[in-house]
Amino acid sequence: MRLIGRLALALVLLLVIAAVGLAVWEPLTAQPPAPPAAHTYDTRIVRDNFGVPHIFGTTDPDVAYGVAYAHAEDDFSTLQEVLAMTRGRAGAMLGADGAKVDFALHLVDARGTVTRHYAEQPADVRALLDAYAAGLNHYADKHPGEVRLARLFPVTGEDVAAGFALRSPFFFGLDAVLGALADNKPLPPETAGPNPDAPDPTPLAPTGGQASDEGNRNGSNGFAIAPRRSSDGHTRLISNSHQPWRGQVAWYELVVHSKQGWDFAGANFPGAPYPLLGHNKTLGWTNTVNRPDLVDIYKLVLNADRTQYRYDGKWLPLQATRVWLPVKLWGPFVLPVPKTVYRAVQGPVICNDSGCYALHYAGADNLKMVEEYYRLNKARDFAEWQRALAMQGVPATNFIYADAAGNIGHFYNASFPNRKPGFDYRHVLPGDTSADFMPGTVPWAQVPRNVNPASGFIVNANNTPYQAAGAGSELNPADYSPLLGIETDTTNRATRALELLSANPSISADDLYRIKFDKGVSRNSWVARWFAMVLAVDPKGDKTIADAQKLLANWDWQFDGKNGADALAQFLLRDGNKWHHRRLPPSDPRADLKAATDHLIKYFGRLDPPYGSIMRLHQGPGPHTIDLPLYCGADVLRACSSWDVAANGQLASDHGDSFIMFVDWDRQGHVSSRSIQPYGAATTRPDSPHYADQAPLFAREQLKPVWFDPADLAKHTERSYRP
Template identity: 25%
Template sequence: MIISRQLPHFCLATLFLSLSCGAHALAQPEEIRAEIRRTSFGVPHIRAADERGLGYGIGYAYAQDNLCLMANEVLTVNAQRSKYFGAEGQTLEERDNLSSDLFFSWLNTSEAVTAFWQAQTPAVRERMQGYVEGYNRQLAERQSQGLPEQCQGDWVRPLATSDLVKLTRRLLVEGGAGQFAEALAGATPPSSTVQAALTGKDWQLAANRSQRFALDRGSNAVAIGSERSFNGRGMLLANPHFPWVGGMRFYQMHLTIPGQLDVMGAALPGLPLINIGFNQHLAWTHTVDTSKHFTLYRLQLDPKDPTRYLLDGRSQPLERQVVTLQSKGPDGQLQSQSRTLYSSVFGPIVQWPGKLDWDHKYAYSLRDANLDNTRVLAQWYAMNQAGSVAGLQDSVHQLQGIPWVNTLAVDDQGRTVYMNQSVVPNVTQAKLALCSDPRVGTQVIVLDGSRSACAWDLDPAAAQPGIFAASQLPQLARNDYLQHSNDSAWMVNPAAPLQGFSPVISQQDVPLKMRARFALDRLSRMHKAQVSDLQHMVSDQQVYLAGQVMPDLLQFCEQDLGQDAQRLQSLCTSLKSWGRSAGLQAGLGFVHFQGIMQPLLQNPDVWRVAFDPKDPQHTPRGLAIGRAPVAQALREAMLASAQQVAAAGLGADVRWGDIQQVSQGGQPTPVPGGPENLGVYNAIQSVPGADGKREVVSGTSYLNVVSFDEQGPQAQGLLAFSLSSDPASAHFRDQTEAFARNQWRMLPFTEAQIRADGQYQSQLIHEPRKAPVPLALK
């Protein structure tokens, strides 16, 4: 039943009483129940008396908003895309279905899924079981009415708890093996005629997606402590940058078990808890870290057989896993395709032509630390319930379940903390010196796979064999401020540099991202920060790099440009009139600024003032237009940008909001923000579309600022791409429009705030409580 806010007060009071006034009112053994209250933008506030009921409400609400998205992701992690859509089709991430299926067949074996499930706590299992039941109830209701067009087909089915495990395991390897799906699926022994390698086009698509990975998954975070906040309590800005479609698309929700849990925030698909959020006393967020979560091992092959390798001088065979998949052919008939995947003691063989070649001398294995991380759900479960920064730290130090992100947190007492406490291979500086080739560098760690001595070190204090213990990883607690924008841990606060760590964990004396320099600049001028100050860091749409190079660009325009003067006149005019913003009203100058700077940033020699590790906040800066090679590169970039703008048909009066958009249900919505490498804090990643337009694919996602007062948390925020991925939903594009207008909304948290919301609705769902179903492997 749906209950609108116009119901008589006695009815609402009766419903509220039935749900929250007696643990035994909801905890009837014969029923599973949940209440879903929705406020503005459809945000669900889910309340139940126990874990299973809470999961039940989460699964039901999520299916109301994102049924087709979940069905698609479940198909993916179960390695069945080729069966229903053909091997040549593509996932939402533009990966060919066959490679995707081979990868997930390798990742989500029945043994791995069973081991993960058995490692979960009873509370987590109960919540996952409830999620499955709630989702399946909503699926049955929607099937009776007719499923949305985008998920009509026999590939849509009820969930099993194993599906949630597989989704979680996919999340775990996003920072490691997940980036090597094609390399794993396409690894082929030299001169093999048994199986065909991927085509050049496949590898190029994989390479393009790999380059986009860091852009699609970034984040900004600011934690303000008692010394700098307006009221002496903690303040937090959460600004993760994640994909706007697919399995990494955040979902807003508020979870309550009266007397046990009260937490609000955002979660990734299939996770029945909050990843980024706040509760009565604590707020936290994550940023993608620069730590390494996998290493490669270069195997020395047996000269007699490239499917055997030498370890400590002894030849041993690569393990073989034959994967057979069903693939839908052009005629609609199913065909069987078999591939053999190879592994050494260090992990699967991966092959990337020109980079990681498998020849008669060497092959490469990949070892991902998060494959053994069964603690991830228990970790976020504990974080959701932590009542202080100290409590949060304790849980992270004990469990070490965070996969590949940093954590920044504040509490209502004004304490702050930064933790680079993720799952990191225990490879010390000494081991790198012993086992890696210095010519390879540290962007990707490649160890010697011919010696068992080069295996990851073991620390009995670590929560998992082969990773660093919590005490060996960077963390910093302060009462002024902390910030992070996907750099290493080094400059979280320049007053206390974090240094001296293995390069596998964190590096120092390297240039900061422009977003971090922007944040440090803003924070240095915030003496008593207000909520609006943190909001403006995102909503001002400042292009920080423009402040570093525009004087030189404009000076170059004033020079004698010779035969190119007329061709560049319009470009120079637009640069001069541009307000150095990435807002919707930014003119053609911003388009040209991107066209000029993107190629120039590929050349480290363009800077007038080079990077100085003693002054990382202000270097590098300026363009060395007085040097002939730089001047020539700048002229070529300007001419190319002018040509591109003319070819796209963009007039002098065009605005950024006319160009950068997201197509939602055939109706475009303008999106402010821009490329992160230009120092746009509101980082938005868009790709070229038709008619000179750009389609948003990732960037600012869940956005909020949390402060505290005597009553508890006060939060404002938005979900930039909106709550629902269903074009028929009223909440398909409403928050996107608010985001375009910079209209942050208060996030209702207290009972009074929820009830007072103008869009308040409530739905009570229940069904007979069944015995927990054993883990079913689909």
């Protein structure tokens, strides 16, 4: 018995030691770098009546310091998630999902990219990043109780740069490829490249071609109208990005002014020291996701123990690095999980049951984007702005541009990988030869662009660049190599926008406003063909399905709450997006119709409940909770792309129209702008009056002034202070 007691005591001691180890190993092994050199920043933050920060500084770094501090005041929690991610500590904060991001950080070697290229950045860029880091450190020092992870601070400019190096490739779908390979699943069609030999299920309207649709969680609209097409000779730009309304890629509105000539109004993501879209005094731009094939996959030929791969007749070592991923269990307990990261000549390697695959993708080992965005902010004319974009630091995303001089344009920006004729880069390639591998990026001059089209307008809604300006003003697909992998897909939003713009020879400000907030579905879109499939379903004696078909047949093709079929149509549109965006075969229309009717009957007792009682704008809980009706659709210009289902069956939208900005240059070149967000400036501060103060305007499709001119801001100031 005494021996058993001793063994039990020893076991308890071992468990205690293990528990203590799990609680302390991760912060002890985390070595925060030295903070940026001590510096005094001359920064003033002015909050307008909506809580939007206007940051003033003597120098640009003074402004970047204030950008960080102001954003931390409003959403320090999310900023810390981004910083933990750049350090490979997301798993310690967020658990298993965060550990996946940490693995991606190691796999794409984001920290290695920073180590190799940070010193190459111009001194003014490094000063900007260091100042932003210093602003975050200052906030953390003043609010230690809000710090979520031990030894996360201080952070440095290198940490800020690492966030760009890590996140950039995931905007064009690299994460989908990594996930499929890691899980032994088929490669997603949307990242395997468009297939010109596949049947064309959805012709473009009106110009012809292949088509698909942007899915539930991605999207954006951008419009530019030249003076010759506007009713009053003004130039107009609409930024209408569709992003999640909370989290690490939610837009944060801000305005910046420095005495070094940096004046800009727009929005950024957590972790960015400057606006990523918006306008300055003389020009502006917005972005929409594009979908070129930017990932090439090579299957390696391995030796028996998987330590070498064959390349051009030689056996080369498969580089292997052991990394430890921290995975938060509960409370302070963090489990260390070992993983091995592999690399070959072509790039990072994923191994699964069927072999090892090397990836060559756009923007690999590239840090130029941190300078490029800054130069875009500071550009004063179209030529300067184009020189900045030609740096090819941003690996993918459409740029829709307009300026005070009346120029407009669509730049199908992408860092296309160099490719050799004779190989099918849409599919997995042999990895044992250099014959199909060509490092580097296609020159900027070969990147598609549509500048100052005769039509006088540009629109993009996540569709092909060959559909942007209307009949007679489009790019010719024959002018571009198929090796670029340019998508030929369209969306209902693009088709509908082109129909509305093309039909209006003189577009007024009010016309453009109505087009942006249009809730219609085009009868020439993929949605029309999908709904035709739903209406053709055999009810098989199911009265509810037959009644739903009758209801849908009498729908008015608008999500404006005026027709009883709006709710039913929204469920079906969302279901169609799930397969159409991913270039998959259609789902079972009968099953989708049955699921929609089951939901409506279960929660609302009818197939035709008022649309505003189902689709909701919700922010809460807290003293400033809001719950308002929304009138929008999954692939319409007034977009709500996904939602959480509440306990009462209502749909709380959480993605779609996010930061919206209307920009106007008059005939004299003077700029003005209006904007709106779904919630407010302080989305994670429930006690703040700006937690959801923009929501009523957003729900009513109204905009607020930006007060870009400091003289106007002075009349609408809530408070002014120095951090």
